[in-house]
Structures are given as C-alpha cells and as structure tokens.
Amino acid sequence: MLRFLGLVVLGALIGGLAALAAVGFVSAVLWLNDALLISPRGRMMFAHPEALAITTVLVPALGGLVVGQLHRAIRERHPHTPADVIAAVQTRRGRLPARAGVLSALSGLVSLGAGASVGQYGPLVHLGASLGSLSARWLRLGRSDDNVTIACGVAAAIATAFHAPLAGIVFAHEVVLRHYALRAFAPVAAAAIVGHVIATNVLSSGALFHVSDTAVPRPWEFAAFIVIGGFGALVAGAYMHAILAVGRWAGRLPVVPSLRPALAGAALGLVALWVPDILGMGQETLRFATIEGAFDGIELVTVLLLKLVATALCIGMGFGGGVFSPALVIGTLFGALCGTLIGNAGLAGDTFVFYAVCGMVAVTAPVIGAPLTSLLIVFELTGSYVLTTAALASVTLASPIAAQLFGRSLFDIQLAKRGLDLSAGRGRALLQSARLKHLLSQDCVTLQPSTRIDDAVAILGHGGHGEAYLVDDKGRYRGSVTLADLEVMRERDRGRRQVRDCPRTPRPVLGPEASVWEAMHQLQDVTGEAIAVVDDKAGDAFLGVVYEASIARAYLQHSEALRREEHGTG
Amino acid sequence: MARVDHGIRRACSGALLCMMLLLASSPHGDNTPVDALTVLSWGGAYERAQQRALFAPFTEVTGIPVEVHQYDGDIAELRHAVAEGKVPWDLIDMTRSQAKSACAEQLLEPLSPDLPAPAPDGTPAERDFIDGALNRCSITHSVFATVVAYRRDAFPGRRPTEIADLFDQQRFPGPRALQRTPAVNLEWALLSYGVPREEIYRLLSTHRGLSLAFERIDSLENLRWWKAGDTPVRLLADNEVVMASGYNGRFFDAMINRDLPIDILWDGQVQEHETWAVPRYAAHPDIARDFIRFATSSERQAALARLIPYGPSRRSATLQVTHHPDSGVDMRLHIPTHPLNAERAITKDDDWYARSHARIDDYFQKALLDERKDSEAR
Numbered sequence: 029m030l031r032f033l034g035l036v037v038l039g040a041l042i043g044g045l046a047a048l049a050a051v052g053f054v055s056a057v058l059w060l061n062d063a064l065l066i067s068p069r070g071r072m073m074f075a076h077p078e079a080l081a082i083t084t085v086l087v088p089a090l091g092g093l094v095v096g097q098l099h100r101a102i103r104e105r106h107p108h109t110p111a112d113v114i115a116a117v118q119t120r121r122g123r124l125p126a127r128a129g130v131l132s133a134l135s136g137l138v139s140l141g142a143g144a145s146v147g148q149y150g151p152l153v154h155l156g157a158s159l160g161s162l163s164a165r166w167l168r169l170g171r172s173d174d175n176v177t178i179a180c181g182v183a184a185a186i187a188t189a190f191h192a193p194l195a196g197i198v199f200a201h202e203v204v205l206r207h208y209a210l211r212a213f214a215p216v217a218a219a220a221i222v223g224h225v226i227a228t229n230v231l232s233s234g235a236l237f238h239v240s241d242t243a244v245p246r247p248w249e250f251a252a253f254i255v256i257g258g259f260g261a262l263v264a265g266a267y268m269h270a271i272l273a274v275g276r277w278a279g280r281l282p283v284v285p286s287l288r289p290a291l292a293g294a295a296l297g298l299v300a301l302w303v304p305d306i307l308g309m310g311q312e313t314l315r316f317a318t319i320e321g322a323f324d325g326i327e328l329v330t331v332l333l334l335k336l337v338a339t340a341l342c343i344g345m346g347f348g349g350g351v352f353s354p355a356l357v358i359g360t361l362f363g364a365l366c367g368t369l370i371g372n373a374g375l376a377g378d379t380f381v382f383y384a385v386c387g388m389v390a391v392t393a394p395v396i397g398a399p400l401t402s403l404l405i406v407f408e409l410t411g412s413y414v415l416t417t418a419a420l421a422s423v424t425l426a427s428p429i430a431a432q433l434f435g436r437s438l439f440d441i442q443l444a445k446r447g448l449d450l451s452a453g454r455g456r457a458l459l460q461s462a463r464l465k466h467l468l469s470q471d472c473v474t475l476q477p478s479t480r481i482d483d484a485v486a487i488l489g490h491g492g493h494g495e496a497y498l499v500d501d502k503g504r505y506r507g508s509v510t511l512a513d514l515e516v517m518r519e520r521d522r523g524r525r526q527v528r529d530c531p532r533t534p535r536p537v538l539g540p541e542a543s544v545w546e547a548m549h550q551l552q553d554v555t556g557e558a559i560a561v562v563d564d565k566a567g568d569a570f571l572g573v574v575y576e577a578s579i580a581r582a583y584l585q586h587s588e589a590l591r592r593e594e595h596g597t598g
Numbered sequence: 599m600a601r602v603d604h605g606i607r608r609a610c611s612g613a614l615l616c617m618m619l620l621l622a623s624s625p626h627g628d629n630t631p632v633d634a635l636t637v638l639s640w641g642g643a644y645e646r647a648q649q650r651a652l653f654a655p656f657t658e659v660t661g662i663p664v665e666v667h668q669y670d671g672d673i674a675e676l677r678h679a680v681a682e683g684k685v686p687w688d689l690i691d692m693t694r695s696q697a698k699s700a701c702a703e704q705l706l707e708p709l710s711p712d713l714p715a716p717a718p719d720g721t722p723a724e725r726d727f728i729d730g731a732l733n734r735c736s737i738t739h740s741v742f743a744t745v746v747a748y749r750r751d752a753f754p755g756r757r758p759t760e761i762a763d764l765f766d767q768q769r770f771p772g773p774r775a776l777q778r779t780p781a782v783n784l785e786w787a788l789l790s791y792g793v794p795r796e797e798i799y800r801l802l803s804t805h806r807g808l809s810l811a812f813e814r815i816d817s818l819e820n821l822r823w824w825k826a827g828d829t830p831v832r833l834l835a836d837n838e839v840v841m842a843s844g845y846n847g848r849f850f851d852a853m854i855n856r857d858l859p860i861d862i863l864w865d866g867q868v869q870e871h872e873t874w875a876v877p878r879y880a881a882h883p884d885i886a887r888d889f890i891r892f893a894t895s896s897e898r899q900a901a902l903a904r905l906i907p908y909g910p911s912r913r914s915a916t917l918q919v920t921h922h923p924d925s926g927v928d929m930r931l932h933i934p935t936h937p938l939n940a941e942r943a944i945t946k947d948d949d950w951y952a953r954s955h956a957r958i959d960d961y962f963q964k965a966l967l968d969e970r971k972d973s974e975a976r
Binding site: 067068069071072073074075304305311312315316319321322323381 | 791792793797799800801802803804806807810813949950953954956957
C-alpha cells in the first residue's frame with residue numbers, strides 16, 4: 029500500500045519534471061522560430077525580402093547540419109523516438125538511455141527550431157519517457173515500476189503540450205503501456221494532472237486549435253464522416269510509407285549520413301520560397317485548413333502533397349522530430365479537401381470544420397495507433413461533443429482499415445522492421461525479446477564422435493544424463509545421441525563401434541541469440557531433456573545446452589511478471 | 599490606522615510637490631512668472647476631462663500652470679523637433695505603439711518603473727499596473743478601445759451581438775464606416791471567420807490570412823472610410839451609415855451627452871494603451887516626471903475615468919471608478935476593461951504593428967483603397 033502510494037507521488041513528481049521540460053521545449057521552439065525567421069510572425073516582422081529568402085533556405089540547411097553532427101554522438105546514429113519508448117516498455121527492458129535521450133531532445137529542438145517539417149510531440153514524448161525512466165533508475169526501482177514511470181513522463185508531456193490531461197493518460201495506456209492496470213493508472217493520472225496544472229499556469233498560449241462553431245451536422249453527413257475515415261486511412265498509409273521509403277532511399281544515397289539532414293533542409297527551404305506553408309510544424313496551415321474558403325481545392329491538394337513529401341524527406345533524411353504534428357496538418361488539409369468537394373457539390377451547410385476535424389483524426393489516429401487519444405484531443409481542445417462524435421464516426425473505419433493494410437502504427441511498423449513484432453501482443457513480443465543466453469548450461473555430456481558406444485553409455489550413466497552431444501576436436505557440434513539409441517546399438521552387439529555411427533534422430537538446435545519464444549516453439553517438436561545451442565556463424569561451435577525445464581521456467585516467469593504488471597492493483 | 603496612513607502619505611506627496619515647485623521655480627525666480635508644463639494631447643472631450651481631472655488639480659497642488667497643445671497622434675513633428683534639438687513640449691500623451699516606435703528612435707526619455715506611486719493600500723506599482731503598462735520610455739495611464747457602434751433604430755427586432763455581424767449585410771443591411779487604416783479592420787475581418795483572438799496576429803502574418811481579411815472587408819457594400827475620430831459619430835448621427843468603427847470615448851460622448859440613438863458592440867473591441875511619455879530635449883523633464891507621478895496615482899486615474907470612459911491602467915483605480923459627477927451615469931459599464939465588455943477583447947499587438955506596418959499598409963492600400971478612393975469620407 030505504502031509502496032503504491034509512493035509510486036503515485038513519484039508519478040506526480042515525474043509529471044512535474046516532464047511538464048516543465050515540455051514547457052521549456054515548446055517555448056524554446058517558439059523563440060527559435062521567431063528568431064530564425066521561420067514563424068509567419070517572425071517573417072512578417074522582418075523587413076528585408078531578399079534576406080528573408082536567403083534565410084529561408086539557409087536556416088533549415090544549417091539546422092540539418094547541426095542535427096547531423098548531434099546524431100554522430102548517438103550510438104545508433106539517429107535520434108530516439110517514441111518507438112524506442114514503446115519497445116522498452118513492451119519488452120519490459122525499460123532503462124531508456126540518458127545520453128541518447130538528451131541528444132534526441134536536442135536534435136528535435138534544433139530540427140523544429142530551424143523549421144524542418146517535423147512534429148514536436150515525438151521529442152516531447154521521448155523526453156518525458158527518458159525523465160521517467162531516469163527517475164526509476166535513480167531510485168533503483170524494478171522493471172515494472174520503470175515502465176510505469178516511463179508512462180508517467182509520456183502522459184505528462186502530452187497533457188502539457190496539448191493542454192489535454194485525459195488524452196495524456198489515454199495515450200500512455202493506449203500507445204506505450206498497452207494495458208490498463210490500476211497500478212499504472214493512478215501514477216499516470218497523477219502525472220497528467222500535474223502536467224496539466226503546470227501547462228495552464230505557465231503555457232498560456234499554445235493550444236493547437238480552438239473551435240467556436242456550434243453547427244450540428246445533418247444525419248447523412250455522419251455517413252460521409254465514416255467514408256472520410258476510410259480514405260483517411262489510405263492517406264495515413266501513404267504518409268507512413270513515404271517516410272519509410274525516403275528512409276530506405278536515403279540509405280542508398282552517396283552522401284555521408286550526417287550531411288543528409290542538411291540536404292533535406294536546403295530542399296525544404298527552396299520549396300518553401302513558393303509554398304511557405306510546409307515550413308515547421310504548420311500550426312497556421314492547420315488553422316487555415318479549418319476555415320472554409322482559405323484554400324481552394326487545387327491549393328489544398330498542392331499543400332497536402334508538398335507537406336507529405338516535405339515531412340517524409342525531413343524525417344527520412346534524418347531530421348529529429350515527430351510524425352504527429354505533420355500528420356495533423358496533412359489530415360486537416362485532407363478533411364478540408366473533402367469538405368470543399370462536398371461544399372462544391374452543394375450539399376454541406378456550415379459544417380466545414382467538421383470535415384476538417386474528421387480528416388485530421390482519420391489520418392493521425394492510424395499514424396500513432398491511438399484512436400481514443402485522437403478523439404480525446406479533439407474533445408479536450410474543442411470542448412465540443414458534436415465534433416467529437418463526428419470524429420468518432422471517422423475513426424471507426426480509419427483505424428481498423430489502416431491496421432489491416434499497414435500495421436497498428438508507424439511505430440509498430442518501424443519496430444517490426446527492427447525485428448520486434450508487436451502485432452501479436454505484448455506477451456509474444458516479450459518472449460521474443462527475452463534471450464536464452466543466461467539459461468545456457470554447460471552441465472551436459474559431450475562426446476567425441478570417435479568415442480566407442482560402450483564407453484559412451486558408461487559416461488552417460490555416470491553423468492546421470494540421458495543425452496549426449498557430439499562435439500569434434502574443433503569444438504563443432506556433430507549431433508546428439510540419446511542413451512536409448514546407444515543401448516539399442518549395444519543390444520545389437522555394436523558396442524565397439526564409434527558413436528558417430530549410431531543412428532540419430534535429427535533434433536533442432538538453437539542459435540546463441542535465440543529467444544525464449546523460439547525455444548518454446550522448438551520444444552513442441554522435441555522430446556528430450558535439453559536443446560543444444562550452436563553458433564552457426566562460428567562454424568557450428570557448440571556453446572552448451574538449454575534444459576527444457578529452464579525454458580518452461582523462463583516462460584512462466586515472464587508470463588507471471590506480465591500478469592503482475594498488467595493486472596496488479598497495487 | 600489605514601486612514602491615518604493614507605493621510606500621512608497624501609501629506610507627504612503634497613509636501614514633495616511643493617518642494618519640487620520651489621526648486622523648479624526659484625532659479626528663474628523673477629524673470630519668468632512660473633515655468634509652465636507644456637503637454638501635447640488629443641483635444642476634444644478627452645482633453646476637457648484631462649483638464650478637469652488632472653491638469654487643474656496639478657496646478658492647484660503645485661502652482662505650476664499647464665499649457666496644452668493638440669495633435670492627431672502623428673509623431674512626425676516630434677521626430678522633426680528632436681532632430682532640431684528644440685522640443686516645445688514637456689510631456690506627450692501618446693498611444694503605446696507610437697511610444698514604442700518613438701522610444702526605438704530615441705525620441706523619448708527613459709522612465710523608471712519606480713516613478714508611479716504605490717497603490718493606496720501599499721501594493722507596489724509594478725503589481726498594481728496591468729501587464730505591459732510600464733515600458734522603457736512610457737507609462738500607460740488608460741486603456742481605450744476601438745469598437746463598433748450601430749444605430750439602434752437600423753435593425754428592427756434584432757441587434758448585432760458579435761463582430762461578425764459587422765460584415766453580415768444580409769442580416770444587418772446598411773452602409774458601414776471603417777477607419778482608413780489596416781489596424782483593427784484586419785483583426786475584425788479575421789475574427790469574423792471564427793479565428794480565436796489568440797491566433798489573430800499569427801494568422802495575419804501570412805499572405806493567406808491577409809488576403810482572407812481583405813476579402814472580407816472588400817465584400818462590404820457601401821463602405822465609407824474615415825480618418826478623423828469625430829467622423830464616425832457624425833456619419834452615424836446623420837444616418838449616413840448604420841454601423842461604424844470608432845473610439846469608445848467618442849461614442850460614449852455621443853450616446854450620453856448628445857443622446858444619439860446608438861449602442862456599442864463590445865465584442866471584438868481592440869484595446870490600446872494610452873501612455874505618458876517625456877520627449878528628449880524637453881524644457882522641464884523633472885516637472886513632467888512629477889506630473890506623471892501625480893496623474894498616474896490611483897485617485898487621479900479614477901477621477902479621469904469618472905469623466906471619460908477609458909479604463910484605468912491600475913487595478914486599484916479600476917475599483918474606485920463610480921458615477922459621472924454631472925450626469926450620474928455609472929461609468930463602470932462604459933469602460934473597455936469592465937469584465938462584461940472585455941470578454942472577447944483583443945489587445946492590439948504594438949510590436950507586430952511597429953515592425954510590419956509599412957508592409958501591412960502597403961498591402962492594405964493595394965488590396966482595398968486603390969480602386970475605392972471615390973467612396974472616401976471627409
């Protein structure tokens with residue numbers, strides 16, 4: 029009980045820390061955007077058009093240069109993202125690295141400040157998560173508590189940045205934890221509340237959008253919202269795959285990785301000379317897209333495509349930053365396009381903003397894999413129940429269609445490419461990432477293939493084992509024999525022969541990097557006491573064995589830990 | 599105890615002013631009768647109120663006569679005078695945006711934030727003044743607003759309630775009059791699209807935002823442009839327009855003192871700060887500073903707001919605003935900073951205008967005025 033209350037208090041503290049960090053980050057981005065002539069306000073207040081054109085190209089390019097150098101100091105050579113947070117929590121690894129956390133936040137700050145077409149919520153989520161994980165490590169808490177503190181940081185960051193505490197809590201559960209245990213809920217809620225309180229007191233402006241409309245859509249329009257959801261899923265898919273495709277393409281470019289962001293920045297700046305809407309997070313573009321008549325149809329398509337390409341270019345070429353804010357802009361433009369088409373057909377009344385918001389939700393929910401969070405953001409930002417219901421209609425089709433066609437979220441797709449498949453749930457992901465190495469045992473009988481069968485039986489008998497592993501002079505694995513096989517040979521009076529002549533049933537072996545999940549699968553085909561672990565890469569070197577009992581024990585332990593974490597109340 | 603304290607404080611400030619008077623007048627002694635404080639202000643009902651609430655009481659306490667010159671807010675003359683090194687005024691009543699520009703051009707003396715006296719209850723001036731009141735070269739004394747006024751008899755059965763109604767000639771038919779400047783008009787035009795007030799200047803910074811605003815203004819039929827502050831009142835009085843933008847003080851005067859059938863639409867009011875500033879090369883900068891301290895006291899601010907409906911810049915003064923001494927009108931309902939009136943108020947972004955007005959004026963001229971010169975009102 030006391031420990032649980034302590035965790036709630038810790039959650040609130042982490043919430044405060046993460047919220048302050050988020051406030052600092054957001055303010056710094058705004059200041060940089062004004063100072064570096066990225067924000068429209070800064071650009072309008074600057075008097076020299078020629079110099080403005082030069083800085084428009086130069087600032088993102090130089091920003092890219094700085095970001096590229098920052099990334100050289102990260103072990104993986106790229107900034108960490110919410111995907112890393114999800115991976116750490118889903119595999120119960122926890123322990124987000126501090127150095128990479130700080131550098132990733134810095135990279136996000138420079139990227140956003142220099143006007144790259146990326147989002148701020150990704151870096152904020154990762155920053156909050158890193159702070160949470162650091163606190164857990166500092167207090168020497170266990171892995172389950174580490175997961176909870178990570179979720180606290182995430183919830184506070186979202187609650188602060190969006191002024192939306194409920195969305196923060198749900199995001200931490202829906203995207204990061206992926207379970208709803210009371211034990212995690214209370215600290216996460218505490219963190220979100222603290223974040224919200226700090227945000228309302230310190231961050232006076234900064235809410236994403238406000239809607240004062242009170243129009244009510246006609247019944248048939250809800251059908252349109254659902255259909256928009258379906259098409260929004262396709263836009264989301266195009267967006268995600270564009271990012272991944274540019275990433276692959278960038279890998280083949282004959283340019284040093286640390287210079288790629290600068291290249292993307294220069295390209296972005298050049299296009300922004302004609303279409304400044306694609307610079308930065310695009311809050312003004314987002315707002316205009318909710319106003320009927322601010323863009324005509326052609327402009328909507330142009331800005332939508334350019335923003336999509338610009339974001340894919342920036343993120344794919346290695347700028348640090350999130351995918352959420354650009355998705356909001358793209359989605360809103362898409363919704364506005366639908367609204368304009370329906371308006372041109374003479375069907376809609378004054379419900380334009382509904383289409384914009386439906387498009388926004390339909391594109392963002394699949395990208396971050398969080399339909400509920402997207403709905404709550406709409407609800408908490410607009411306070412409009414009708415608008416939320418419309419958004420619900422569009423997310424109904426958007427999320428499942430995108431999940432079927434592309435994957436649960438961009439993060440999940442990225443993790444799957446790294447070998448962490450979360451599509452079958454956390455249990456499997458956990459077992460897949462749990463390594464067998466520490467289960468490896470040398471307590472087994474190894475025989476030279478040239479050993480005589482009689483001797484082998486004796487050795488096995490003395491060793492108290494039923495199986496022996498054939499290992500040659502060079503330490504290479506040559507198969508296994510069971511006591512039963514050897515006895516059969518001896519019955520047939522072939523005891524003087526060598527073990528290598530004994531018929532063997534082929535048995536699977538495991539690699540040194542095999543997971544508990546893989547081992548459990550092998551067990552289905554094996555009857556015996558242990559499975560040999562063999563390193564293919566080192567010429568079939570025999571490393572030892574893993575006992576079936578220890579595999580089963582590991583499986584049960586992991587399942588039990590998960591059960592405690594996900595169903596514990598305190 | 600508090601009352602005694604208050605009395606002592608007042609006695610002290612009186613003594614201080616007397617001492618100042620002696621110091622200021624003694625060197626010149628017999629040559630000139632008494633040095634006069636020369637103030638540059640706006641004239642009209644506003645100046646009459648200042649005369650009654652500020653200038654006359656100041657002369658009464660210090661014996662220093664106050665001489666008032668009038669201007670229309672343009673700082674070109676000040677610029678010229680400073681360049682010559684001979685400035686005929688000691689004190690200027692100017693808008694905060696002008697004061698900021700003038701301060702940046704080094705036309706004004708710096709003013710210490712400690713210059714104004716603390717509130718009667720001892721609250722230090724920094725906390726008693728509203729945000730953005732104490733600047734490097736200027737101290738806000740009042741908040742005035744540009745609002746829309748409409749003829750009560752123009753729309754039988756309905757009345758405008760929000761600023762979007764200014765642009766809705768379907769529901770509220772009739773000619774309009776707007777000031778011939780981008781300021782305020784652009785803000786209202788964008789507000790009418792449902793843009794929240796926090797985002798107005800960010801969106802007006804884009805070409806898209808500006809063209810949306812111009813489009814909205816351009817859609818008005820029968821639009822008259824005004825330049826001088828009394829024109830909109832006249833146009834409304836003569837029934838030449840049914841809705842007009844203008845300064846809230848002028849509309850108040852027309853409504854209360856001249857009984858015109860007009861009402862103020864407070865939604866979307868654009869608030870500006872009116873400040874005191876001391877020009878460089880002023881002949882009597884010390885008297886000017888003493889006057890500022892005198893005129894920005896809670897008591898004097900409240901006295902001014904009882905005569906003319908401008909919101910005091912001190913919270914303690916706002917609490918003391920009561921009825922007009924002559925007409926008995928409850929002035930609290932007519933000042934822009936009253937909570938009911940200020941619900942959807944915009945504070946004019948001086949910095950934004952100070953640094954972009956040349957371009958904004960240009961766009962405004964090109965988009966709206968070039969083909970419309972014929973309809974301009976004198």
